[in-house]
Amino acid sequence: MASIELDHVSKLYANGAYGARDVDLKIEDGEFVIFLGPSGCGKSTTLRLIAGLESITSGELRIDGVDVTNVPPRDRNLAVVFQSYALYPHMTVRENMGFGLKMRRTPRAEIEAKIQETAGLLGLSALLDRKPAALSGGQRQRVALGRAIVREPAAFLLDEPLSNLDAQLRAEMRLELVKLHRRLGRTIIHVTHDQVEAMTMGDRICIMREGRIIQVGKPLEVYADPADTFVARFLASPPMNLIPADLTAADGTLACRIAGTASIAIPDRHRAAYEPAAGGKVLVGLRPEDLHETQADPAWQPLPVTVVAVETLGVENILVGQVGEEKPIQVSARLSRHFTAEVGRTVTLYADAGPMHLFDPESGKAIPRPSLAARA
């Protein structure tokens, strides 16, 4: 069991590029944390810094309060599962799984017992004498996990372990990993660029960009209260709609005026928070699921949208449309599977302004307002 603490950790490469920049994060013992971000954002680098596979340029890394910044990987008692699985190709599944224990001079009988136990847990018992080349992608992935589990490490570091699997297997393994975490109770850091994995698996999400941590929080908190437009757009698919508007105050009400199209009034409970920004430009952040085809709630406000395409997914339809006339902005709406509309026609959708966010168009930062997630 291990808590992992990154204290202003940075990684600077010889070419002047930062792999990780001032990463400050405490991961509690037994926590399942997701590092989420686009390719090249520094999430895998940060994982390798924790594992000791790359050296830390500045800052301190502590495991269970002990400074391990300069401790070699073999003495950190962390297990890493790589995206490529990194199975030793010349060894059988049994030898792969037992390698870490052999390195730690565990008695042979004990190694065999642990391999059998872990293989049983992961359904690998029949494959122990096969070599990696004779395994399917899913089996290799389980062997890689088994190799990590059998060592009973203090924490697991998973570097996009599901990204090479097909969609169905990925969904199954997602669930398996969550169950495994519950069963083992060990700290897990899971690196991914998949929003679904991030939302469904972790206790906390840590969103990274250009080597920095942008936001850390519980999945629903981050979803409901994104720190900036990057998080707002990255965490869901289709991403949050960001519509330029003028925030105006008149007659005691506050409203976002979208050029030549519509006006969306700010709900009373957010007025105080947004009032200081009145008179300026903002980006209105509306999730696709907060745009509706009918006005089921009188508080929902009309928003004319010109239809560009309707994507039928079976369970729902995604409307892709444009808002505004002079400089049309593309928006998406998650509508019922019964919704149909001709391309080029203008339809009225109804925006639920309750979960709506306003962002500063210059910095991209969210204008602070009371959290919806906190109330929930």
Place this chain on the structure above:
Amino acid sequence: MRRLGLHIGLILVSLAILLPPLWVLRTSFVPESLAYSTKLLPEVTLQNYVDLFTQKRFGTFYFDSLVVATGSVVLALPFAAMTGYAFARFKTGGRFARFTVLATQMLPPVAIVLPAFMLFRTVGMTNSLAGLTIAYAALNLPFLIWIMMGFFEGIPVDLEWAAMSDGATAWGAFWRIVIPVSLPGLAAAGVLGFILSWNEFLFALVLTGPGTATVPVGLASLQTSNGVQIAKVAAGVILAILPLVVASRFIQRFIVQGLTFGGVK
């Protein structure tokens, strides 16, 4: 019609390549007196082969070549593997070191054979198989380093990282993971090094004496003041290329086998 033309072309090219070695094979089984005959097989004899071993000490040349070629590979390969790994993984010495190693291959052997002779004579290693083995190991080392470097660069670093987080040291990861995974590469480099040493003539001629001559030097000695004993030369050539035929089969198998055979996705 076009296919027929293609086939005729291919047959002609194949004949151009195959006929000379086939004629050498034929000559090796023909008595010396009939060697220049234009008949396909005027008479068949094994006498040329027998003479090579009984009169010309070809068995000794063969043994010397085997010892020197194998010895030089065994000596050079560990250094090549370790240096190649350092270049590939740790970028030791940067591009400068890599190309300095390669630059040593640019010198024609004739430019260094005399300095090498002086050096070996100073340490008393001329006319010895050990001296020639060391010379060949040194000559082949840069080439083998580059082959191994290319192989190691193709091995995903994840494998070593996995080993290191599993508890291995950097050396342990190299020895227990990288070397076994690189066996096809090591074998290919070894066979190529063997072939280079087996074929080498100039250093063998300068550094060896009558008791330590290798096959190429032995073949050259068949050219006497009375002319070339062409049938014996042909038999010697056939014997000389036999190990290369075997080696090329090996190298093909190892190279085709590929590198990491399913360890990484």
